[in-house]
Amino acid sequence: MQVLKYTEGGEFKLHYDANEQEHRMLTVLLYLNGVGETWFPLALRDPADAASVENQNPPRVAALAAARQLLPRRDGLTVAPKIGDAVAFYNLLDGGVGQVDRLSLHAGLPAPGVKSVAALWYHVDLKQGDDGAAGLTPLAVGVGPAAKSYPGQGEKAAH
Numbered sequence: 001m002q003v004l005k006y007t008e009g010g011e012f013k014l015h016y017d018a019n020e021q022e023h024r025m026l027t028v029l030l031y032l033n034g035v036g037e038t039w040f041p042l043a044l045r046d047p048a049d050a051a052s053v054e055n056q057n058p059p060r061v062a063a064l065a066a067a068r069q070l071l072p073r074r075d076g077l078t079v080a081p082k083i084g085d086a087v088a089f090y091n092l093l094d095g096g097v098g099q100v101d102r103l104s105l106h107a108g109l110p111a112p113g114v115k116s117v118a119a120l121w122y123h124v125d126l127k128q129g130d131d132g133a134a135g136l137t138p139l140a141v142g143v144g145p146a147a148k149s150y151p152g153q154g155e156k157a158a159h
Protein backbone atom coordinates (compact mmCIF):
# COMPACT_ATOMS: atom_id res chain seq x y z
CA MET A 1 0.00 0.00 0.00
CA GLN A 2 1.17 3.51 -0.70
CA VAL A 3 -0.27 6.66 0.83
CA LEU A 4 -0.07 9.77 -1.33
CA LYS A 5 -0.44 13.22 0.05
CA TYR A 6 -0.82 16.11 -2.36
CA THR A 7 -0.63 19.75 -1.41
CA GLU A 8 -2.95 22.24 -3.11
CA GLY A 9 -2.41 22.15 -6.88
CA GLY A 10 -0.56 18.84 -6.67
CA GLU A 11 -1.38 16.29 -9.35
CA PHE A 12 -0.44 12.86 -10.68
CA LYS A 13 -0.29 13.14 -14.47
CA LEU A 14 -1.82 10.58 -16.84
CA HIS A 15 -0.25 7.17 -16.27
CA TYR A 16 -0.77 3.43 -16.07
CA ASP A 17 -0.27 1.53 -12.85
CA ALA A 18 0.91 -1.60 -14.68
CA ASN A 19 3.53 -2.23 -17.31
CA GLU A 20 5.21 -5.25 -18.87
CA GLN A 21 7.42 -5.73 -15.81
CA GLU A 22 5.00 -4.68 -13.08
CA HIS A 23 1.90 -6.86 -13.20
CA ARG A 24 -0.41 -4.83 -11.04
CA MET A 25 -3.65 -6.43 -12.10
CA LEU A 26 -5.95 -4.44 -9.84
CA THR A 27 -5.71 -1.03 -8.19
CA VAL A 28 -7.84 0.05 -5.26
CA LEU A 29 -7.76 3.75 -4.41
CA LEU A 30 -9.03 4.80 -0.99
CA TYR A 31 -9.91 8.46 -0.67
CA LEU A 32 -8.80 9.21 2.87
CA ASN A 33 -10.01 12.79 3.13
CA GLY A 34 -12.42 13.03 0.18
CA VAL A 35 -10.47 15.84 -1.47
CA GLY A 36 -9.60 15.81 -5.16
CA GLU A 37 -10.62 13.80 -8.19
CA THR A 38 -9.30 10.97 -10.32
CA TRP A 39 -9.84 11.03 -14.07
CA PHE A 40 -10.07 8.05 -16.43
CA PRO A 41 -10.14 9.74 -19.86
CA LEU A 42 -10.67 6.58 -21.93
CA ALA A 43 -13.27 4.93 -19.72
CA LEU A 44 -16.96 4.68 -20.64
CA ARG A 45 -16.61 5.21 -24.34
CA ASP A 46 -19.16 3.73 -26.68
CA PRO A 47 -18.19 0.07 -27.21
CA ALA A 48 -20.12 0.04 -30.49
CA ASP A 49 -17.66 2.52 -31.95
CA ALA A 50 -15.25 0.23 -33.76
CA ALA A 51 -12.75 3.03 -34.26
CA SER A 52 -12.63 3.96 -30.61
CA VAL A 53 -9.39 3.36 -28.79
CA GLU A 54 -10.71 0.73 -26.41
CA ASN A 55 -11.54 -1.61 -29.26
CA GLN A 56 -7.96 -1.53 -30.47
CA ASN A 57 -6.08 -1.48 -27.19
CA PRO A 58 -3.57 0.77 -28.94
CA PRO A 59 0.06 1.21 -27.98
CA ARG A 60 0.70 3.38 -24.98
CA VAL A 61 1.74 6.42 -27.01
CA ALA A 62 -1.44 6.31 -29.09
CA ALA A 63 -3.64 5.99 -26.00
CA LEU A 64 -1.88 8.94 -24.40
CA ALA A 65 -2.25 10.98 -27.59
CA ALA A 66 -6.00 10.20 -27.69
CA ALA A 67 -6.40 11.13 -24.04
CA ARG A 68 -4.65 14.45 -24.53
CA GLN A 69 -7.51 15.51 -26.81
CA LEU A 70 -9.95 14.92 -23.95
CA LEU A 71 -10.95 16.95 -20.93
CA PRO A 72 -11.62 16.01 -17.30
CA ARG A 73 -15.29 16.20 -16.27
CA ARG A 74 -16.33 16.32 -19.93
CA ASP A 75 -14.87 13.07 -21.23
CA GLY A 76 -14.37 9.62 -19.81
CA LEU A 77 -14.99 9.05 -16.13
CA THR A 78 -14.14 11.61 -13.47
CA VAL A 79 -14.40 10.29 -9.94
CA ALA A 80 -15.24 12.96 -7.37
CA PRO A 81 -15.10 10.93 -4.18
CA LYS A 82 -16.53 11.53 -0.77
CA ILE A 83 -14.40 10.81 2.27
CA GLY A 84 -14.00 7.06 2.72
CA ASP A 85 -14.96 6.18 -0.85
CA ALA A 86 -12.91 3.63 -2.77
CA VAL A 87 -12.46 2.98 -6.48
CA ALA A 88 -11.20 -0.31 -7.90
CA PHE A 89 -10.10 -0.91 -11.47
CA TYR A 90 -8.27 -3.52 -13.50
CA ASN A 91 -5.03 -2.63 -15.24
CA LEU A 92 -4.51 -5.82 -17.24
CA LEU A 93 -6.70 -7.56 -19.79
CA ASP A 94 -7.78 -11.20 -19.76
CA GLY A 95 -8.43 -11.49 -16.07
CA GLY A 96 -5.05 -10.12 -15.10
CA VAL A 97 -2.76 -12.17 -17.32
CA GLY A 98 -2.97 -10.16 -20.53
CA GLN A 99 -1.62 -6.90 -21.89
CA VAL A 100 -1.96 -3.59 -20.12
CA ASP A 101 -5.53 -2.42 -20.58
CA ARG A 102 -5.12 0.95 -22.25
CA LEU A 103 -8.47 2.06 -20.82
CA SER A 104 -6.96 2.03 -17.35
CA LEU A 105 -5.10 5.28 -18.10
CA HIS A 106 -5.79 7.74 -15.28
CA ALA A 107 -4.64 10.88 -13.54
CA GLY A 108 -4.96 12.48 -10.13
CA LEU A 109 -6.32 15.91 -11.07
CA PRO A 110 -4.80 19.05 -9.55
CA ALA A 111 -5.92 19.02 -5.93
CA PRO A 112 -8.10 21.86 -4.64
CA GLY A 113 -6.50 21.44 -1.20
CA VAL A 114 -4.55 18.82 0.71
CA LYS A 115 -5.51 15.48 -0.81
CA SER A 116 -4.86 12.12 0.81
CA VAL A 117 -5.19 8.87 -1.12
CA ALA A 118 -4.11 5.32 -0.33
CA ALA A 119 -3.32 3.06 -3.29
CA LEU A 120 -3.37 -0.73 -3.02
CA TRP A 121 -2.06 -2.84 -5.86
CA TYR A 122 -2.87 -6.48 -6.35
CA HIS A 123 -0.03 -8.14 -8.18
CA VAL A 124 0.00 -11.13 -10.37
CA ASP A 125 3.25 -12.88 -11.11
CA LEU A 126 3.44 -14.64 -14.43
CA LYS A 127 5.38 -17.67 -15.46
CA GLN A 128 5.72 -18.99 -18.94
CA GLY A 129 3.97 -22.18 -19.86
CA ASP A 130 6.02 -25.24 -20.86
CA ASP A 131 5.39 -24.40 -24.50
CA GLY A 132 7.26 -21.09 -24.33
CA ALA A 133 5.59 -17.74 -24.79
CA ALA A 134 2.05 -19.11 -24.89
CA GLY A 135 0.15 -20.06 -21.79
CA LEU A 136 1.07 -17.42 -19.28
CA THR A 137 -0.43 -18.49 -15.99
CA PRO A 138 -0.85 -16.59 -12.75
CA LEU A 139 1.67 -17.86 -10.21
CA ALA A 140 0.42 -16.07 -7.12
CA VAL A 141 -1.34 -12.92 -6.13
CA GLY A 142 0.04 -10.51 -3.58
CA VAL A 143 -0.93 -7.13 -2.23
CA GLY A 144 1.51 -4.27 -2.06
CA PRO A 145 3.65 -1.91 -4.07
CA ALA A 146 6.27 -4.54 -4.79
CA ALA A 147 5.31 -8.10 -3.96
CA LYS A 148 8.72 -9.73 -4.15
CA SER A 149 8.34 -13.29 -2.95
CA TYR A 150 5.53 -15.72 -3.12
CA PRO A 151 4.84 -18.74 -0.97
CA GLY A 152 4.00 -20.91 -3.92
CA GLN A 153 1.69 -21.45 -6.82
CA GLY A 154 -1.90 -20.54 -6.18
CA GLU A 155 -1.37 -19.36 -2.63
CA LYS A 156 -2.27 -15.89 -1.54
CA ALA A 157 0.23 -13.60 0.10
CA ALA A 158 -0.06 -10.20 1.71
CA HIS A 159 3.00 -8.00 1.38
Ligand SMILES: O=C(O)CCC(=O)C(=O)O
Pocket residue numbers: 004012017029036037038039106107108109117119
Ligand atom coordinates in the same frame (compact mmCIF):
# COMPACT_ATOMS: atom_id res chain seq x y z
O1 LIG B 1 -4.45 10.60 -6.67
C1 LIG B 1 -5.21 10.06 -7.47
O2 LIG B 1 -6.36 10.48 -7.68
C2 LIG B 1 -4.72 8.90 -8.27
C3 LIG B 1 -3.58 8.16 -7.62
C4 LIG B 1 -2.96 7.16 -8.54
O3 LIG B 1 -3.27 7.09 -9.69
C5 LIG B 1 -1.95 6.20 -8.06
O4 LIG B 1 -1.58 6.24 -6.88
O5 LIG B 1 -1.48 5.38 -8.86
Ligand SMILES: [Fe+2]
Pocket residue numbers: 015016017106
Ligand atom coordinates in the same frame (compact mmCIF):
# COMPACT_ATOMS: atom_id res chain seq x y z
FE1 LIG C 1 -2.37 5.38 -10.66
